[in-house]
Structure formats: C-alpha cells, structure tokens
Amino acid sequence: MMDNLVLQVLYKNILTCPNCGATQPVKMLALEVRSVYQCNACKKIIQAHANECCIYCEYGEVKCPSEQVKWN
Secondary structure (H helix, E strand, O other): OHHHOOOOOOOEEEEEOOOOOOEEEEEOOOOOOOOEEEOOOOOOEEEOOOOOOOHHHHHEOOOOHHHHHHHO
16 A cells, blocks of 8 residues: 555665775665766776666665665
8 A cells, every 4th residue: 555655765784895895885865867986996987887877776785765766
C-alpha cells in the first residue's frame, strides 16, 4: 500500500577500488554526482564509466541519493 511507503535515503556509502580492492567509507551529499575519486590505498584515480551515473552507483555498496529516490 502506497500510504505506508517509507522513503529513507542513505548518505553513507563504502566505495570499493576496482584496481586494488580496498574499501573506503564516504559520505554522499544530497545532490552530489561525483564522477571521479582517488583510492586512499593505491592512489589511482578512478572514473565512473559513461553508462553509470557516478562513482557511487558504480563502485559503492548503495546508489547515490538521487538514484535511490528514483528506485523508491
């Protein structure tokens, strides 16, 4: 029933480096769409592929806040 739908957007995420496999906790901002990040472990610059919204959607445990809202 739609009246009981609870929307909870998650702002904490854990990114996994595709190069070395290291994980990195991050805090996402509500309207942030980030396409690059630097791994704290191997220092490689990681970019999201063209078919992904951002690095959170591609390398994170959860989608970015704007994508989370789309799925709810």
